[in-house]
Amino acid sequence: MAGDERAGADVPVFEARRLTRTFRRSGTGGRVIARALDGVDLSVRAGQRLGIVGESGSGKSTLIRVLDALLPPSSGEVLFRGRRIDDASASRLGDLRSSVQMVFQDPRSSLDPRMRVGDIVTEPLRSPLLRGRADIPRDHRERLHEVLAQVDLEADAADHYPHEFSGGERQRIAIARAIAPRPDVLIADEAVSALDVSVRAHVLNLFAELVRGGGLTLVFVSHDLAVVRHVCDSVAVMRGGRIVESGPIERVYGRPEQEYTRTLLASVPRLRVRPARGGHDEMGASDAGSPA
């Protein structure tokens, strides 16, 4: 961990203030076709494992794209470790880019099909000048084998191409690539949503293991509340571009304040029927706090 960690311990990793984001029909003058964010306030502490849930179209992906400076907000402020990034110069984005890694829903589009897995996973370790050229240096190769083992892939996976792997394996490759540079923050957007149920449990357990030590800050977006419960300690519920409810998982899932949250929870029957158990079942789920 970095030596300056203590000084920044109580500064949130991310802070969003009154964020809005609209989408307009072609160009800035066009009619507003979507109000994707409509006044979002959010704070993410170091080491927090925040789930963002909500129905499709509620603004989850837009929110994390704005947090990661992939998309500018229409108004409002985004701070990364206390510094504005919504109006950011490239130098300020450097800290963000070196500290935050993302995992997306579809590894097919996030993994370059022409690159071998070894190059894909070690690419974030390389200086931009060497990308796609030099052989993998020895220390990168060591890290490569470490992270492949962490996601339960054989070392020889490094020599193969993405299309040679199953969907679940490809998502594990994407996770290996994301954790290779030892990011402080991992942002996942529907990272297990495209996977079969059995594979999903495996990948989900990987996420749970990654954050178990507590050093990693996780922002985990999913429309599936059962998935979020498995890896997060707190949750923000989105609807129509707003956060309508947030708090510790136990509280929000056990005693939801909003009818909307209750409706979302009701559509996850698994959460209600599973008895509390110490061991790991399919979702590793224990009791939701308020079995019906």
Ligand SMILES: Nc1ncnc2c1ncn2[C@@H]1O[C@H](COP(=O)(O)OP(=O)(O)O)[C@@H](O)[C@H]1O
């Ligand atoms: N590039 C875009 N152009 C136009 N509308 C968009 C764009 N991206 C998102 N939207 C709209 O913004 C709203 C929120 O979308 P999104 O953030 O993707 O929601 P979620 O991830 O929760 O499903 C939706 O109404 C969506 O159609």
Ligand SMILES: [Mg+2]
């Ligand atoms: Mg989305």
